[in-house]
Amino acid sequence: MSAQSQVLGVKKPARSWLRGLLLDWERTQLVITFTLMLLVAVIGLLFPSPYVLGILILATLYAYIGITWNIVAGFAGQLLIAHVIFLGIGAYTTIVLNDNFGISPWLGIPAAGLVAGLLGLLVAAVTLRYGLKADYFALFTIALLVSLRTLFLKWQFVGGALGLWLQLGNTGWGNMIFATKGPYLIIALALLAFGVIVQYRIYLSKMGKYLLAIREDEAAAAALGVNTSLYKTLAVVTGAAMAGIGGGFYVMYVAFVEPPQVFDLGFNVEIVMASPIIGGLGSLAGPILGAFVNKPLAELIRGMLAAQTSGTTLIIYGSFLVLSIMFMPRGLAGVVHSLYLRLARRWAGDGTGGS
Amino acid sequence: MALLTVEGITKRFGGLLAVHDLSLSVEPGQIVALIGPNGAGKTTAFNVISGFYKPDAGRIVFDGRDISGLRPDEICKLGLTRTFQVVRPFRGISVLDNVMVGAYARTGDGRAARATAQEALSFLGMLPMADHLASDLPIGGRKRLEITRALATGPRLLLLDETMAGLRPAETDEVIRMVRKISERGIGILLVEHVMRVVMSLAERVVVLHHGEKLAEGTPESIVQDPRVIEAYLGEAHVTG
Numbered sequence: 001m002s003a004q005s006q007v008l009g010v011k012k013p014a015r016s017w018l019r020g021l022l023l024d025w026e027r028t029q030l031v032i033t034f035t036l037m038l039l040v041a042v043i044g045l046l047f048p049s050p051y052v053l054g055i056l057i058l059a060t061l062y063a064y065i066g067i068t069w070n071i072v073a074g075f076a077g078q079l080l081i082a083h084v085i086f087l088g089i090g091a092y093t094t095i096v097l098n099d100n101f102g103i104s105p106w107l108g109i110p111a112a113g114l115v116a117g118l119l120g121l122l123v124a125a126v127t128l129r130y131g132l133k134a135d136y137f138a139l140f141t142i143a144l145l146v147s148l149r150t151l152f153l154k155w156q157f158v159g160g161a162l163g164l165w166l167q168l169g170n171t172g173w174g175n176m177i178f179a180t181k182g183p184y185l186i187i188a189l190a191l192l193a194f195g196v197i198v199q200y201r202i203y204l205s206k207m208g209k210y211l212l213a214i215r216e217d218e219a220a221a222a223a224l225g226v227n228t229s230l231y232k233t234l235a236v237v238t239g240a241a242m243a244g245i246g247g248g249f250y251v252m253y254v255a256f257v258e259p260p261q262v263f264d265l266g267f268n269v270e271i272v273m274a275s276p277i278i279g280g281l282g283s284l285a286g287p288i289l290g291a292f293v294n295k296p297l298a299e300l301i302r303g304m305l306a307a308q309t310s311g312t313t314l315i316i317y318g319s320f321l322v323l324s325i326m327f328m329p330r331g332l333a334g335v336v337h338s339l340y341l342r343l344a345r346r347w348a349g350d351g352t353g354g355s
Numbered sequence: 356m357a358l359l360t361v362e363g364i365t366k367r368f369g370g371l372l373a374v375h376d377l378s379l380s381v382e383p384g385q386i387v388a389l390i391g392p393n394g395a396g397k398t399t400a401f402n403v404i405s406g407f408y409k410p411d412a413g414r415i416v417f418d419g420r421d422i423s424g425l426r427p428d429e430i431c432k433l434g435l436t437r438t439f440q441v442v443r444p445f446r447g448i449s450v451l452d453n454v455m456v457g458a459y460a461r462t463g464d465g466r467a468a469r470a471t472a473q474e475a476l477s478f479l480g481m482l483p484m485a486d487h488l489a490s491d492l493p494i495g496g497r498k499r500l501e502i503t504r505a506l507a508t509g510p511r512l513l514l515l516d517e518t519m520a521g522l523r524p525a526e527t528d529e530v531i532r533m534v535r536k537i538s539e540r541g542i543g544i545l546l547v548e549h550v551m552r553v554v555m556s557l558a559e560r561v562v563v564l565h566h567g568e569k570l571a572e573g574t575p576e577s578i579v580q581d582p583r584v585i586e587a588y589l590g591e592a593h594v595t596g
């Protein structure tokens with residue numbers, strides 16, 4: 001059998017654990033992911049300035065939010081465009097629980113996941129009930145984003161148009177409020193590790209195979225026993241709940257939330273869609289690879305061009321997104337995968353030659 | 356008792372009567388062919404039996420259970436699986452993963468699903484292709500993948516929709532062998548087919564559809580001699596090849 005065969009799926013008995021690890025593309029992506037996370041931690045330790053840490057924290061959060069969208073849009077192929085609504089709902093849940101009820105974010109963030117998950121369930125139920133698919137599903141989620149923005153602007157209990165400031169208690173781990181940025185990076189990396197593992201487990205499980213089948217051909221999946229409604233719902237609820245958790249952390253970090261900030265399509269593109277698209281939608285390492293290019297690049301462009309006519313930054317950033325879609329349709333992960341296939345073929349040829 | 360009994364199913368699309376009062380049955384291990392000119396309602400009948408359309412009248416009894424109105428995935432789990440006329444491989448994933456999707460119909464365990472998938476692949480001689488992307492397969496391979504994937508769901512009845520269409524003669528022979536092997540396992544097969552050579556060599560019984568209604572039913576030999584069938588279908592088919 002050719003070396004290619006060992007790359008796409010079937011695991012052959014390996015000579016060494018390292019070979020076993022790296023002759024499997026899924027595990028290789030996991031190695032790439034954790035290497036990048038280690039790199040982020042090291043950069044954070046070497047350059048602990050608030051500016052650098054700020055970029056690292058948001059890049060890590062972007063990677064995590066990218067994963068939550070990757071499960072819905074990348075694996076299951078559902079065009080949940082306005083995914084940021086779940087982040088927004090999560091942010092509001094955590095801050096309202098903290099400010100109005102004095103509930104610790106350690107409970108408020110899981111609660112954010114729960115509330116966002118319920119909103120995800122509602123979105124799935126309504127779209128399935130009325131048979132909204134593909135572009136109609138996408139439009140429905142955008143309409144929902146606009147409605148939520150209006151609702152939250154008028155809703156005084158959650159601050160209305162003024163938004164909500166995080167009521168700062170004592171600093172420390174108990175309140176998840178810190179005077180320096182280091183601890184936020186630690187929490188962000190822990191959150192990303194959670195996202196990476198959940199995504200990996202889903203990908204390798206029955207649910208993962210079913211989601212890919214739904215993405216590729218829904219009718220064929222149904223004919224093979226896939227309850228497509230159930231699994232689409234599972235994907236949306238999982239992605240929504242995880243994004244809600246991310247929103248809870250986001251609001252603890254930025255300490256403020258207002259409707260035009262979170263219920264916004266531009267923000268949605270930046271925090272939800274850009275990383276998986278640049279990195280490779282549907283791949284395991286894509287959201288992480290993309291985020292660690294996306295966020296620093298956006299900062300760099302902003303830093304260089306902030307003095308120019310307003311909007312220049314967005315034009316450059318947007319052009320970069322368009323170019324990356326045109327020239328890397330499978331994203332950075334696709335480029336890495338091609339290199340990997342070439343290397344793996346050579347490596348497998350060395351070790352198992354003659355077998 | 357028959358494995359599958361279709362009792363007087365009717366399917367209407369607006370004013371068009373696509374299938375009218377169709378009845379047929381399939382026994383375990385039996386191969387039944389459903390033939391008829393283009394537009395006769397064969398694929399519609401398949402869509403009704405496999406749960407993609409709900410019948411407007413009549414019922415479908417599978418293994419003693421009324422399955423009319425159930426969803427396709429529920430019907431698949433009961434042991435009735437279909438393939439599609441235009442093959443629908445999951446293009447972006449490997450052949451093995453394609454077949455594993457089928458195998459997961461019977462288990463939640465990855466290892467068991469992989470074993471079932473590999474068994475189905477090896478049974479139908481597809482193992483060498485297991486690691487290729489489904490989109491890399493030639494058309495013959497895709498048709499065989501479609502059958503392998505359906506077999507991995509552990510069916511007792513397979514509905515094959517024009518599996519041989521567009522295949523070269525050598526490939527057709529290969530698929531004929533596959534179908535016969537599956538049938539020897541005691542799995543009932545209902546197939547829609549245009550290629551008469553396939554119908555004649557595989558089917559024990561033939562049901563002829565014309566304008567949505569059953570025109571004739573019988574052994575392949577009796578069907579080809581039936582004057583009504585010759586007029587409605589075979590004459591045309593013989594002329595066009």
